[in-house]
Amino acid sequence: MLNRTVLFLLICLLLSGCQSTSAPPTKVKPGKNxxxxxxxxxxxxxxxxxxxxxxxxxxxxxxxxxxxxxxxxxxxxxxxxxxxxxxxxxxxxxxxxxxxxxxxxxxxxxxxxxxxxxxxxxxxxxxxxxxxxxxxxxHDVDKEDFFAFELKYGVGLKNAINTKDQKLIKDLQNGETVQVSDFQFTKQEINQIYKLMILSNYLNEKKLFAECNKKTYESYELKVWINSAERQYNWSECDKSKDGEVMTRLVQDIVAILKNNHTYQSLPEVKGSFE
Incomplete structure (x- = not known):
């Protein structure tokens, strides 16, 4: 004869098997409005x-x-x-x-x-x-335990911003680059960039394309560290998808903030051109 403990467990299993469990609703693809x-x-x-x-x-x-x-x-x-x-x-x-x-x-x-x-x-x-x-x-970056990013951009990905390693590389477009090994954004600048990333929904999955049929084209590579998570994206200027345009605009806005940074302004001017 079954003891009380075994009998109780069997009844619990039977009851739980009869209960219906509903899966969370599938996320609906948003319309234009x-x-x-x-x-x-x-x-x-x-x-x-x-x-x-x-x-x-x-x-x-x-x-x-x-x-x-x-x-x-x-x-x-x-x-x-x-x-x-x-x-x-x-x-x-x-x-x-x-x-x-x-x-x-x-x-x-x-x-x-x-x-x-x-x-x-x-x-x-x-x-x-x-x-x-x-x-x-x-979009208060101070509320996060850790936030940093590395952005490579331009022809051949020769320009780079790395807030994790505090490095900045500028392509002079004549075969030379100049590097800063102790680069930092101001608190206001990093908060602006963090806001731009949130509004670009940077943590969401993106369908991006790195291929490009142009002879000379700009490529983009973005890696973001947020607390214990990490995201990485690769695409090119030829990516005209919705995600591609959002991410390209994000890069353009980050570079605009960079160009107003006093350290970047002290670097040599671009000496060549890819056009």
Missing amino acids: DVVETHGGLENFQRLDQFVKHVQNNKKDKVRLIRYTIEGDRIFHDLAYDGSNLKFTLDTTGDKFGQGEVTTTTCESIQKQESETETKYMLTGCPQQDMNELLVIS
Whole structure:
């Protein structure tokens, strides 16, 4: 005869086998009017910027913000502007741990507020104050345990920025390069770069292409260390995909910050040309 312990375990196994377990919902591919936020990762956030501008210019528009919970559930934030009124609908029916309801209210406007460490999208004039804060994007690098990156770019990847090893290499385009072995960005510059990476959704998987049919072309190689994680991307100027254009624009913005750095400005001018 089975003892009580064995019998109890068998009953538990039988009961657990009868219970249904539902897999987390599959992530939906966002449409052109969808902005997606997944635990700090952003997709198509520029569409939200466009919506803010349209509201400020009294132009009709609508956009949807989809936010994913830790469990993978979707929460929908629908914004519709008719030229005078801004209707906001919050749908939490897909969130197993939320209120499970659809709430609609009318607000006056929407604003984008930016600081060195965060970007906020705020609804104004809503009847319920807890609905005013639509989306907060934190880009405070001091909150991370570790952040560094290495960017190689240009023809033959001869230009390089390495904040981990504090190295900077500039290609003079005449067969020579100049190197700085103790290079550092200012705190403000590194925070700007960290913000650019977050807004480029750098932690998300990217479909990039390094091939190029041009005789002379620019290549890009980006490696990022964030806390215990590491990401690496390789692509070329011939990559005109959505991901390719986003990442190329990220490089251009980083290089623009670099060119305003006092150490970089002290380096020799480019002496040649690949054109």
